[in-house]
Amino acid sequence: MKLRARLLIALSGDPDGAPPWVRELAQGDDRGWFAEDGPAWTVHAGMGTMVAGIRALLLQALHPGALAGVHDWSRYREDPIGRLTGTVRWVICLTYGSRAQAQRETARVGRFHERVSGTYRATDGTEVTYSAADADLVEWVHLAFTDAFLTCHEAWGGPIPGGPDAYVAEWATAGRLMRVSDPPRTEAELRRRLDAHLEAGVLRRDERVDDVVRFLGRPPFRDSRSMSLAYRVLFASAVATIPRRYRELLGLRRTWLPVVTLTRGILAVTGRTLSGGPRAQDFARRRLRRLEQADAAARGSA
Numbered sequence: 001m002k003l004r005a006r007l008l009i010a011l012s013g014d015p016d017g018a019p020p021w022v023r024e025l026a027q028g029d030d031r032g033w034f035a036e037d038g039p040a041w042t043v044h045a046g047m048g049t050m051v052a053g054i055r056a057l058l059l060q061a062l063h064p065g066a067l068a069g070v071h072d073w074s075r076y077r078e079d080p081i082g083r084l085t086g087t088v089r090w091v092i093c094l095t096y097g098s099r100a101q102a103q104r105e106t107a108r109v110g111r112f113h114e115r116v117s118g119t120y121r122a123t124d125g126t127e128v129t130y131s132a133a134d135a136d137l138v139e140w141v142h143l144a145f146t147d148a149f150l151t152c153h154e155a156w157g158g159p160i161p162g163g164p165d166a167y168v169a170e171w172a173t174a175g176r177l178m179r180v181s182d183p184p185r186t187e188a189e190l191r192r193r194l195d196a197h198l199e200a201g202v203l204r205r206d207e208r209v210d211d212v213v214r215f216l217g218r219p220p221f222r223d224s225r226s227m228s229l230a231y232r233v234l235f236a237s238a239v240a241t242i243p244r245r246y247r248e249l250l251g252l253r254r255t256w257l258p259v260v261t262l263t264r265g266i267l268a269v270t271g272r273t274l275s276g277g278p279r280a281q282d283f284a285r286r287r288l289r290r291l292e293q294a295d296a297a298a299r300g301s302a
Protein backbone atom coordinates (compact mmCIF):
# COMPACT_ATOMS: atom_id res chain seq x y z
CA MET A 1 0.00 0.00 0.00
CA LYS A 2 2.91 2.36 0.71
CA LEU A 3 4.35 1.75 -2.77
CA ARG A 4 0.93 2.27 -4.35
CA ALA A 5 0.50 5.57 -2.52
CA ARG A 6 3.95 6.77 -3.62
CA LEU A 7 3.22 5.90 -7.24
CA LEU A 8 -0.17 7.58 -7.16
CA ILE A 9 1.25 10.74 -5.59
CA ALA A 10 3.78 10.93 -8.44
CA LEU A 11 1.11 10.36 -11.08
CA SER A 12 -1.85 12.28 -9.68
CA GLY A 13 -0.68 14.22 -6.64
CA ASP A 14 -3.03 12.19 -4.43
CA PRO A 15 -2.16 9.02 -2.40
CA ASP A 16 -5.49 7.45 -3.39
CA GLY A 17 -5.15 8.40 -7.05
CA ALA A 18 -8.42 10.34 -6.91
CA PRO A 19 -7.78 14.09 -6.76
CA PRO A 20 -10.74 16.32 -7.72
CA TRP A 21 -9.85 16.30 -11.43
CA VAL A 22 -9.94 12.48 -11.49
CA ARG A 23 -13.27 12.33 -9.63
CA GLU A 24 -14.63 14.84 -12.13
CA LEU A 25 -14.25 12.20 -14.86
CA ALA A 26 -17.48 10.67 -13.49
CA GLN A 27 -19.32 13.94 -14.07
CA GLY A 28 -20.38 15.73 -17.23
CA ASP A 29 -23.17 15.34 -19.75
CA ASP A 30 -21.41 13.97 -22.82
CA ARG A 31 -19.34 10.93 -23.77
CA GLY A 32 -16.11 12.85 -24.35
CA TRP A 33 -13.83 12.99 -27.35
CA PHE A 34 -12.65 9.37 -27.37
CA ALA A 35 -14.55 6.10 -27.62
CA GLU A 36 -14.68 3.83 -24.58
CA ASP A 37 -11.99 1.15 -24.90
CA GLY A 38 -10.94 2.66 -28.23
CA PRO A 39 -7.35 3.32 -29.33
CA ALA A 40 -6.65 6.31 -27.03
CA TRP A 41 -8.30 4.65 -24.01
CA THR A 42 -6.28 1.49 -24.61
CA VAL A 43 -2.87 3.11 -25.15
CA HIS A 44 -3.16 5.60 -22.30
CA ALA A 45 -4.34 2.94 -19.85
CA GLY A 46 -1.29 0.79 -20.58
CA MET A 47 1.73 0.61 -18.33
CA GLY A 48 3.94 1.56 -21.28
CA THR A 49 2.99 5.16 -20.54
CA MET A 50 5.52 5.04 -17.68
CA VAL A 51 8.30 4.82 -20.28
CA ALA A 52 6.55 6.94 -22.90
CA GLY A 53 6.62 10.05 -20.73
CA ILE A 54 10.42 9.88 -20.44
CA ARG A 55 10.83 9.15 -24.15
CA ALA A 56 8.60 12.05 -25.17
CA LEU A 57 10.59 14.51 -23.05
CA LEU A 58 13.87 13.31 -24.53
CA LEU A 59 12.64 13.81 -28.09
CA GLN A 60 11.00 17.15 -27.34
CA ALA A 61 14.31 18.45 -25.96
CA LEU A 62 15.89 18.19 -29.43
CA HIS A 63 13.87 21.12 -30.75
CA PRO A 64 15.64 24.31 -29.60
CA GLY A 65 12.38 26.26 -29.42
CA ALA A 66 10.59 23.65 -27.31
CA LEU A 67 13.67 23.31 -25.11
CA ALA A 68 13.93 27.08 -24.66
CA GLY A 69 10.35 27.17 -23.42
CA VAL A 70 11.08 24.44 -20.88
CA HIS A 71 14.38 26.01 -19.84
CA ASP A 72 12.97 29.52 -19.47
CA TRP A 73 9.56 28.79 -17.96
CA SER A 74 9.23 25.29 -16.53
CA ARG A 75 9.78 24.45 -12.84
CA TYR A 76 10.81 20.90 -13.69
CA ARG A 77 14.03 21.17 -11.66
CA GLU A 78 12.40 22.45 -8.49
CA ASP A 79 9.31 20.25 -8.76
CA PRO A 80 9.80 17.31 -11.16
CA ILE A 81 6.93 15.32 -9.64
CA GLY A 82 4.61 18.30 -9.94
CA ARG A 83 5.62 18.70 -13.58
CA LEU A 84 4.86 15.02 -14.17
CA THR A 85 1.49 15.28 -12.42
CA GLY A 86 0.52 18.27 -14.54
CA THR A 87 1.25 16.38 -17.75
CA VAL A 88 -0.59 13.27 -16.54
CA ARG A 89 -3.60 15.43 -15.65
CA TRP A 90 -3.77 16.85 -19.17
CA VAL A 91 -3.55 13.40 -20.79
CA ILE A 92 -6.13 11.84 -18.48
CA CYS A 93 -8.67 14.66 -18.72
CA LEU A 94 -8.54 14.75 -22.51
CA THR A 95 -8.63 10.97 -22.88
CA TYR A 96 -11.31 10.03 -20.38
CA GLY A 97 -13.15 13.23 -19.48
CA SER A 98 -16.24 14.86 -20.91
CA ARG A 99 -15.75 17.41 -23.66
CA ALA A 100 -16.50 20.14 -21.13
CA GLN A 101 -13.76 18.89 -18.81
CA ALA A 102 -11.34 18.54 -21.73
CA GLN A 103 -12.12 22.12 -22.71
CA ARG A 104 -11.37 23.39 -19.21
CA GLU A 105 -8.13 21.41 -19.07
CA THR A 106 -7.05 22.68 -22.47
CA ALA A 107 -7.81 26.24 -21.34
CA ARG A 108 -5.77 25.70 -18.16
CA VAL A 109 -2.74 24.62 -20.16
CA GLY A 110 -3.37 27.40 -22.67
CA ARG A 111 -3.31 30.07 -19.96
CA PHE A 112 0.15 28.94 -18.91
CA HIS A 113 1.35 28.79 -22.51
CA GLU A 114 0.25 32.39 -23.10
CA ARG A 115 3.15 33.53 -20.93
CA VAL A 116 5.75 31.29 -22.57
CA SER A 117 7.85 33.28 -25.03
CA GLY A 118 11.44 34.36 -25.53
CA THR A 119 14.37 33.84 -27.88
CA TYR A 120 16.80 31.05 -28.72
CA ARG A 121 19.75 30.43 -31.02
CA ALA A 122 18.89 28.41 -34.13
CA THR A 123 21.27 25.83 -35.57
CA ASP A 124 22.71 28.48 -37.92
CA GLY A 125 23.44 30.82 -35.00
CA THR A 126 20.67 33.33 -35.67
CA GLU A 127 18.47 34.52 -32.83
CA VAL A 128 14.88 33.32 -33.15
CA THR A 129 11.86 34.61 -31.27
CA TYR A 130 9.59 31.85 -29.99
CA SER A 131 6.17 31.48 -28.40
CA ALA A 132 4.49 28.35 -27.06
CA ALA A 133 1.75 28.99 -29.62
CA ASP A 134 4.14 28.79 -32.59
CA ALA A 135 2.88 26.26 -35.13
CA ASP A 136 6.16 24.35 -35.44
CA LEU A 137 6.53 24.03 -31.66
CA VAL A 138 3.02 22.74 -30.95
CA GLU A 139 3.40 20.33 -33.85
CA TRP A 140 6.74 19.00 -32.60
CA VAL A 141 5.39 18.45 -29.08
CA HIS A 142 2.37 16.59 -30.50
CA LEU A 143 4.54 14.46 -32.80
CA ALA A 144 6.98 13.53 -30.03
CA PHE A 145 4.14 12.68 -27.63
CA THR A 146 2.20 10.56 -30.13
CA ASP A 147 5.30 8.72 -31.30
CA ALA A 148 6.45 7.99 -27.75
CA PHE A 149 3.13 6.64 -26.51
CA LEU A 150 2.51 4.57 -29.64
CA THR A 151 6.04 3.10 -29.67
CA CYS A 152 6.02 2.23 -25.97
CA HIS A 153 2.59 0.61 -26.17
CA GLU A 154 3.77 -1.47 -29.10
CA ALA A 155 6.78 -2.54 -27.00
CA TRP A 156 4.98 -3.31 -23.72
CA GLY A 157 1.24 -3.25 -24.35
CA GLY A 158 -1.33 -5.40 -26.09
CA PRO A 159 -3.19 -4.92 -29.38
CA ILE A 160 -4.58 -1.49 -30.22
CA PRO A 161 -8.18 -1.50 -31.48
CA GLY A 162 -7.91 -0.66 -35.16
CA GLY A 163 -4.11 -0.79 -35.04
CA PRO A 164 -1.46 1.97 -34.83
CA ASP A 165 -3.11 4.10 -37.52
CA ALA A 166 -6.31 4.22 -35.49
CA TYR A 167 -4.44 5.58 -32.47
CA VAL A 168 -2.62 8.24 -34.48
CA ALA A 169 -5.88 9.30 -36.16
CA GLU A 170 -7.83 9.39 -32.90
CA TRP A 171 -5.16 11.27 -30.94
CA ALA A 172 -5.04 13.83 -33.76
CA THR A 173 -8.13 15.24 -32.02
CA ALA A 174 -5.96 16.17 -29.03
CA GLY A 175 -3.53 17.82 -31.43
CA ARG A 176 -6.28 19.95 -32.91
CA LEU A 177 -7.50 20.90 -29.43
CA MET A 178 -3.96 22.14 -28.74
CA ARG A 179 -4.02 24.08 -32.05
CA VAL A 180 -1.95 21.76 -34.19
CA SER A 181 -3.29 22.76 -37.61
CA ASP A 182 -2.82 19.46 -39.44
CA PRO A 183 -1.84 16.59 -37.13
CA PRO A 184 -0.84 13.30 -38.78
CA ARG A 185 -3.50 10.61 -39.09
CA THR A 186 -1.39 7.53 -39.89
CA GLU A 187 1.70 5.95 -38.37
CA ALA A 188 3.61 6.43 -41.62
CA GLU A 189 2.74 10.12 -41.74
CA LEU A 190 3.73 10.51 -38.10
CA ARG A 191 7.20 9.04 -38.76
CA ARG A 192 7.61 11.09 -41.93
CA ARG A 193 6.80 14.33 -40.14
CA LEU A 194 9.22 13.53 -37.32
CA ASP A 195 12.03 12.76 -39.76
CA ALA A 196 11.29 15.94 -41.70
CA HIS A 197 12.30 18.01 -38.67
CA LEU A 198 15.53 16.04 -38.37
CA GLU A 199 16.38 16.21 -42.07
CA ALA A 200 15.63 19.94 -42.20
CA GLY A 201 18.33 20.55 -39.59
CA VAL A 202 15.86 21.97 -37.07
CA LEU A 203 16.82 19.56 -34.30
CA ARG A 204 20.13 19.88 -32.51
CA ARG A 205 22.19 19.00 -29.49
CA ASP A 206 23.77 21.63 -27.26
CA GLU A 207 24.65 22.10 -23.59
CA ARG A 208 20.99 22.64 -22.70
CA VAL A 209 20.04 19.32 -24.27
CA ASP A 210 22.87 17.60 -22.39
CA ASP A 211 21.64 19.20 -19.18
CA VAL A 212 18.05 17.98 -19.71
CA VAL A 213 19.26 14.48 -20.62
CA ARG A 214 21.33 14.31 -17.42
CA PHE A 215 18.38 15.55 -15.38
CA LEU A 216 15.95 13.03 -16.90
CA GLY A 217 18.47 10.26 -16.25
CA ARG A 218 18.46 10.98 -12.51
CA PRO A 219 15.64 9.26 -10.58
CA PRO A 220 13.29 11.74 -8.86
CA PHE A 221 12.65 9.25 -6.03
CA ARG A 222 15.71 9.97 -3.93
CA ASP A 223 14.42 8.35 -0.73
CA SER A 224 13.50 5.02 -2.34
CA ARG A 225 16.24 2.76 -3.66
CA SER A 226 13.79 0.34 -5.30
CA MET A 227 11.90 3.07 -7.15
CA SER A 228 15.16 4.74 -8.16
CA LEU A 229 16.49 1.48 -9.59
CA ALA A 230 13.23 0.89 -11.45
CA TYR A 231 13.36 4.41 -12.88
CA ARG A 232 16.90 3.86 -14.18
CA VAL A 233 15.71 0.77 -16.03
CA LEU A 234 12.72 2.65 -17.47
CA PHE A 235 15.00 5.47 -18.62
CA ALA A 236 17.33 2.98 -20.32
CA SER A 237 14.33 1.40 -22.03
CA ALA A 238 13.09 4.79 -23.23
CA VAL A 239 16.52 5.32 -24.80
CA ALA A 240 16.46 1.83 -26.32
CA THR A 241 13.20 2.56 -28.19
CA ILE A 242 14.51 5.78 -29.77
CA PRO A 243 15.79 5.34 -33.35
CA ARG A 244 19.56 5.48 -33.68
CA ARG A 245 19.73 8.85 -35.48
CA TYR A 246 17.86 10.56 -32.65
CA ARG A 247 19.86 8.72 -29.96
CA GLU A 248 23.12 9.91 -31.50
CA LEU A 249 21.84 13.47 -31.61
CA LEU A 250 20.93 13.20 -27.93
CA GLY A 251 24.39 11.83 -27.14
CA LEU A 252 22.91 8.58 -25.80
CA ARG A 253 23.82 4.94 -26.36
CA ARG A 254 21.66 1.88 -26.06
CA THR A 255 22.75 -0.28 -23.14
CA TRP A 256 23.76 -3.90 -23.64
CA LEU A 257 21.62 -4.89 -20.64
CA PRO A 258 18.22 -6.55 -21.36
CA VAL A 259 16.32 -3.48 -20.17
CA VAL A 260 13.32 -4.05 -22.46
CA THR A 261 12.70 -7.41 -20.80
CA LEU A 262 13.40 -6.03 -17.32
CA THR A 263 10.95 -3.22 -17.99
CA ARG A 264 8.26 -5.75 -18.81
CA GLY A 265 8.63 -7.14 -15.29
CA ILE A 266 8.71 -3.70 -13.67
CA LEU A 267 5.57 -2.63 -15.50
CA ALA A 268 3.80 -5.85 -14.54
CA VAL A 269 4.56 -5.22 -10.86
CA THR A 270 3.49 -1.59 -11.23
CA GLY A 271 0.22 -2.64 -12.84
CA ARG A 272 -0.57 -5.06 -10.03
CA THR A 273 0.31 -2.41 -7.46
CA LEU A 274 -2.02 0.14 -9.01
CA SER A 275 -4.87 -2.34 -9.47
CA GLY A 276 -5.86 -2.11 -5.80
CA GLY A 277 -8.34 0.70 -6.43
CA PRO A 278 -10.29 2.53 -9.15
CA ARG A 279 -8.34 4.07 -12.01
CA ALA A 280 -9.19 7.04 -14.18
CA GLN A 281 -11.08 5.00 -16.75
CA ASP A 282 -13.28 3.53 -14.00
CA PHE A 283 -14.49 7.02 -13.09
CA ALA A 284 -15.11 7.72 -16.77
CA ARG A 285 -17.16 4.53 -17.08
CA ARG A 286 -19.40 5.76 -14.28
CA ARG A 287 -20.24 8.82 -16.37
CA LEU A 288 -20.87 6.71 -19.47
CA ARG A 289 -23.15 4.26 -17.64
CA ARG A 290 -25.09 7.17 -16.10
CA LEU A 291 -25.59 8.73 -19.53
CA GLU A 292 -26.72 5.38 -20.96
CA GLN A 293 -29.24 4.94 -18.17
CA ALA A 294 -30.55 8.46 -18.74
CA ASP A 295 -30.90 7.78 -22.48
CA ALA A 296 -32.72 4.49 -21.80
CA ALA A 297 -35.08 6.20 -19.35
CA ALA A 298 -35.78 8.96 -21.90
CA ARG A 299 -36.58 6.41 -24.61
CA GLY A 300 -38.80 4.48 -22.23
CA SER A 301 -40.88 7.53 -21.41
CA ALA A 302 -41.18 8.67 -25.03
